[in-house]
Amino acid sequence: MRVFFSKGAQREFIDKAISHLSIKEISKLCNLSERTIRDWRREKFLMNLDALRKICKKTSIKFPSNVELRDDYWYVVHGSSAGGIACIKKYGGIGGDPEYRKKKWYEWWEREGRYKVKFTNAPKPILKPKYSEKLAEFVGIVLGDGGIAQYQVVVTLHSKDEKEYSKFVIGLVKELFNVPVGIHYDKECSSIDLVVSRSELVRFCIGKLGLKKGSKIKQRVDIPEWIKQNKSYSIACTRGLIDTDGCVFIHRYRVNGKFYSYKKLCFTSYSSPLRQSVFNILKDNGLNPRFSAERDVRLDSIEDMRKYFRLIGSHNPKHLMRYFR
Numbered sequence: 001m002r003v004f005f006s007k008g009a010q011r012e013f014i015d016k017a018i019s020h021l022s023i024k025e026i027s028k029l030c031n032l033s034e035r036t037i038r039d040w041r042r043e044k045f046l047m048n049l050d051a052l053r054k055i056c057k058k059t060s061i062k063f064p065s066n067v068e069l070r071d072d073y074w075y076v077v078h079g080s081s082a083g084g085i086a087c088i089k090k091y092g093g094i095g096g097d098p099e100y101r102k103k104k105w106y107e108w109w110e111r112e113g114r115y116k117v118k119f120t121n122a123p124k125p126i127l128k129p130k131y132s133e134k135l136a137e138f139v140g141i142v143l144g145d146g147g148i149a150q151y152q153v154v155v156t157l158h159s160k161d162e163k164e165y166s167k168f169v170i171g172l173v174k175e176l177f178n179v180p181v182g183i184h185y186d187k188e189c190s191s192i193d194l195v196v197s198r199s200e201l202v203r204f205c206i207g208k209l210g211l212k213k214g215s216k217i218k219q220r221v222d223i224p225e226w227i228k229q230n231k232s233y234s235i236a237c238t239r240g241l242i243d244t245d246g247c248v249f250i251h252r253y254r255v256n257g258k259f260y261s262y263k264k265l266c267f268t269s270y271s272s273p274l275r276q277s278v279f280n281i282l283k284d285n286g287l288n289p290r291f292s293a294e295r296d297v298r299l300d301s302i303e304d305m306r307k308y309f310r311l312i313g314s315h316n317p318k319h320l321m322r323y324f325r
Contacts, residue, residue, distance in 0.1 A: 001048065001049040001050075001069045001070065001071065002046040002047070002048055002049070002069070002070045002071070003046060003047045003048070003049055003052050003064075003067050003068070003069060003070075004046055004067060004068040004069070004070055005043075005046075005047075005064065005067055006066065006067075007043075008043075009064065009066075009067075010040060010041075010043050010046070010047060011041055011042070011043055013047075013052075013061070013064055014037070014040055014041040015041070016059070016061055017055050017059055017061060018041075020058075020059040020060075020061070021055075021058065021059060023037050023038065026055060029054055029055065029058055030050075030051040030054055030055070032051065046070070049069060052064075123198070123199045123200045124198060124200065125200060126177045126178060126179050126198055126200045126201050126204065127176065127177050127178040127179075128177075128204055128208070129176050129177070131226055131230075131233065132233075133232050133233060133235075133236040134172060134175070134176060134236070135176060135209070136227045136230075136232075136233035136234070136236040136237040136240070137172070137236040137237060137239055137240040137315075138172055138173070138176055138240065139209055139210075139211065139223070139224065139227060139237055139240065140223075140236065140237035140238060140239060140240020140241040140242075140243075140244070141155055141169060141172075141240040141241075141243070141244050142155065142205070142211060142240075143211070143216070143221055143223065143237075143240070143241055143274065144240060144241045144242075144243070144244030144245035144246075144269075145157060145244035145245060146244075147216070148202055148205055148206070148211055148212065148213045148214070149202070149213065150199075150202065150213070151197055151198075151199045151202060152195055152196065152197050152198075152202070153195075153196045153198075153201055153202060153205060154193055154194065154195050154196075155169055155193070155194040155244075156191050156192070156193050156194075157169070157191065157192050157194070157244070158190060158191060158192070159185055159186075159187075159190050159191055159192040160190060161318050162192075162316065162318055163192070164317045164318075165243065165315065165316040165317060165318060166183075166192055166194060168315050168316075169194055170183075170194060173194070173196060177196070177198075177201055177204075179196050179198050179201060180196075181194050181195065181196055182194070182195040182196070182197065183195075209224060210224030210225065210226065211224070216270075216271060217270045217271060220271050220272065220273050220274075221271050221273070221274055222271065222273035222274050222277055223237055223241075223274065223277045223278075223281075228277065228281075231284075231285075234281045234284075235281070235285065235311065235312050237281075238278055238281050238282070238312055239312050239313060239314060239315065241267065241269075241274075241278060242265070242267050242278075242312075242314070242319075243314055243315055243316040243319065244316075245267060245268055245269055246265060246266060246267040246268070246319070247265070247266055247268075247319070247322075248263055248264070248265055248319050248322040248323045249263070249264055249265075249266060249322075250262070250263055250264075251263070251264050251300075262302055263302075263305055263322070263323055264298060264299060264300050264305070265298065265299040265304075265305060265308060266292070266296050266297070266298045267296065267297045267298075268295055268296050269295060270295055275291070275295065275296075275297055278297050279291065279297050282297070282299070282308075285307075285311055285312070286307060286311075287299060287304050287307055287308060287311075288300075288301065288304055289304075305323065309323060
């Protein structure tokens with residue numbers, strides 16, 4: 001609801017409120033911008049009832065009398081009528097005979113219009129690539145740190161540690177699907193979201209690639225069969241998974257007072273089918289993975305680490321730096 005003051009009264013009310021609270025404080029109280037409060041003070045727009053009540057309660061200013069309450073967009077009917085009348089006066093009747101125009105529209109609709117997709121509702125096209133190692137790696141990235149919503153595919157990475165890797169992911173997505181990638185930073189979480197808003201990509205990921213929309217944990221996601229059945233695809237997908245949901249860490253221990261350390265690799269997932277598939281792929285490629293804790297797959301030996309980076313490798317500079325430095 002909007003509050004209609006007499007001329008000058010709305011400005012007077014805002015001035016009283018400003019004597020108790022600053023414009024910034026009023027804007028926070030009403031959950032509105034400071035510019036809106038200033039516009040109310042200039043009487044450019046009518047105040048809303050909810051904000052008026054909050055200000056009165058906070059400042060103990062008496063609720064103003066002699067005001068009228070009006071619905072939102074109360075002016076639309078009057079404005080549109082006035083505009084229509086002015087237009088007719090200036091140009092006369094518009095569009096010729098309205099009955100003839102309506103008749104012709106229905107003829108067009110029955111003949112061809114009903115079969116056309118409205119341009120505004122038509123999904124924007126994407127490239128639909130054939131199965132490949134790059135596409136398999138994309139699947140691994142989405143299974144790792146990605147997610148699929150109704151209209152978007154999102155990959156979330158660390159904004160600092162994986163800044164360089166995010167450039168690789170953006171390039172991969174653009175190469176595969178020829179779509180723009182939105183970049184959104186969350187300073188509080190130190191994260192970066194790479195967002196593709198394309199319903200066609202969502203349909204392609206679900207229908208063609210075998211990915212799932214929604215919670216990966218509840219749906220117990222797994223590597224799609226078209227990837228499992230191809231060795232090179234399996235390696236590429238595993239690389240995408242471990243580049244996003246894996247880490248290289250240093251294991252330190254002491255024997256007889258002497259300290260030793262060497263590097264290990266860990267892949268973490270809450271989906272048991274996904275963990276098992278990664279374990280199987282590593283095993284099938286001559287490595288010796290093991291399950292650790294409830295949700296980890298690890299490579300422990302120095303030789304396995306050498307084999308992993310020689311055979312599977314990484315496109316994430318964070319992993320490469322931790323391993324090779």
